[in-house]
Amino acid sequence: MTLFDLKDGECATVQAFTGEMELQSRLVEMGILPGIKIRRIKTAPMNGPIELKVRGYHVSLRQDDACNILIQQ
């Protein structure tokens, strides 16, 4: 499954990335790597970006990009 499928409030572990390189390199630089535990906090109003908690901080990314992050619950 992908991060897109994860429900708000649930935890998962990042498995791999697909898709655009720019996004991947940005994510890995911020420490969002395969093996890291994340929690999906919420979805922004108007079905906007999602908010994640990872390594003790909060980060937001778009739903389109979330489709490119493979996870395991």
Next chain:
Amino acid sequence: MKINTQKSWVALVGNPNSGKTAIFNLLTGLNQKVSNYPGVTVEKKIGTAHFNDGNQFNLLDLPGTYSLTPESMDERIVTEQVLHWIHGHEPPNTIISVVDATNLSRNLYLTTQLADLGIPVVVALNMMDMVKDEFSINLETLATDLGIAAIVPMSATEKWGQKELLDALQKSIAGETAENSFPIFLNDDIAKALYPLKEMFVEHLNYNERLANAQALRLVTRKSTLEIYNDLSANGMAKDESFMRTLRENRQAAVEALEDVGIKHRIMEATLRYEWLDSVLTTDRVHIDAKLTEMSYSEKVDKILTHKWAGPAIFVLLLYFIFQSIFTWATVPMDWIDRGVGWIGNQVLQLLSAGMLRDLLVEGVIAGVGAILIFLPQILILMFFMTILEDTGYMARVAFMMDRFMTRIGLHGRSVLPLMSGYACAIPGIMSTRTLDSWKERLITILILPLMSCSARLPVYALMIVAFIPAVQVFGFLNLQGLTLVAMYFLGTATAFILAKIFSIFIKVESKSSFVMELPPYRTPLWRSVLHQVFNRGKLFVVNAGKIILAISIVLWFLASFPKVEEVVVNENPIRTSYAGKIGHTIEPLIEPLGFDWKLGIGLITSFAAREVLVSTMATIYNVQSDVDDVVQLKDAMKSDLNPKTGLPLYTPLVALSLMVFFVFAAQCMATFAIVRNETNSWKWPLFMIVYMNGLAYGASFIVYQGGLALGFG
């Protein structure tokens, strides 16, 4: 301020929101921007600080960055700077790597990159006040592992650890840099692939082993690093073209070799560094993972502030509150300034004998500058609110909430902050679009940004509203004056959004966009820093705008007072026959359909230098033509001015409305277009903006005035 190479100098590097600017302020005493929005520190800031023994050193504050890989413009600035240093171009004596103790591994990622440079690094472990009791890392061991000079726990907000940081800095400057090896383990495949690049760096650029390994790793991971080397070679930094060619070929060979053994070279650097960091910080990692499901304070606050329905509603209410308070809170200090300027004018009138100098001072200088100073309270109140929204971390939430909407109109959630800064002034707004990675979104944000009603329009709106819009209640609780102001802001903003959509369809530029943005924890703003920020912005307005306004006021006074008529004809306005009057009369036919007379015509011309000049222009014009030796109240003068042909009031609420609408759209601020020229690197875009904005202004004003007349308002 230039860096004095005789003195030691220190560079501050750190992630966005790590408190880097707060430490800069703490050390230099120069208060500047402390912000929670990622990437707000675009400009390079230099200050002077003192060691504990009194010796001086210079401190450079670099933009916040997550890594030394050039991705966005801010990061590119840092990466280029760092490459200059390692090539021997005025390197700092020490780097302070600012690390947020609540967010250790991600912050130390950048530290590991800095430690490779061969420049001493001191970590300022900031925000220790937030983690004091639960911090379990041995700092001495960590410093040795990282190969850096020292790690100093501190809190910039609570102001402790400063002395220890200064001691560590001085010690690291005096001491020798330990020539240690690259701490990160490279397996045989990777080491073999990187070897030719590493050797090139050692031989041609005299890098040491650690730095050569680090740069080879970065070069293979991110192709953009190659561009930076290329740019540097253009500046005569690297050796020559054959070096660049070999570098490119060796990189390609390394990439292919790694692909053959199934290593994802594009995430290689981050993977290796974080694996290493996580192994060094095991206790921290366990601790952080345990807290994953725990609800932080900020999360609780965000339950409401970024709630699906409540979030946007609160944002809109907040905006209404801010704009309404600009009007209500500012009235008292505005009245003081008004009376103060009048008093000074009268004093000068009594002190000096009648003549040209007195006329120039009273009618030109004092009236013109006074008419602008009166709007300072409103500008300060707006700045105050904007700074608080930024410093608390709320601005990042606004970007988060608005991204979906912004994407639909061809923009980016991060465009919200520059656009909202545009309510204060377009110039810092346009400069802060550098945080947008995608060129297309950045360009469109710049193109529409001057439509956000800036504080320089506020004096014009305020004058027109106070003079012509009655302060009546509508729907029982809304004030018509406040509502008119909101309507003007809304008109500009809505048009900006519609145009953004149109531009995004027609402007074809290849660029990619992603939205990976940190949502920093909510923090109480440092009040001293907020007040300094507001003060600095206010000073900037008074000094910069004041200079232009003073010059224009004097030129205008001259144009309005000369040529002197020998005999004053009864009922003849002297300004009518002056140079200014002639210019105004020349353009009157063009602006008559908008409801403007020749006096407003002069104002429109002068306001092309800066919008607020319209007010001082009108003040100068009315003072010149008033017979009473007194500084008249501008709004009363405009209200009681009669049309010589009809005998009816010259300026009606409809004219005021038409003028305000004109000001919503018109391209009037020269400085804005100079900045756009800088940021887009061509005259094409600023010229395009001048054409489309003025076209829009004329059209909209025409519709308002002629439509209003047809409907019988007039």
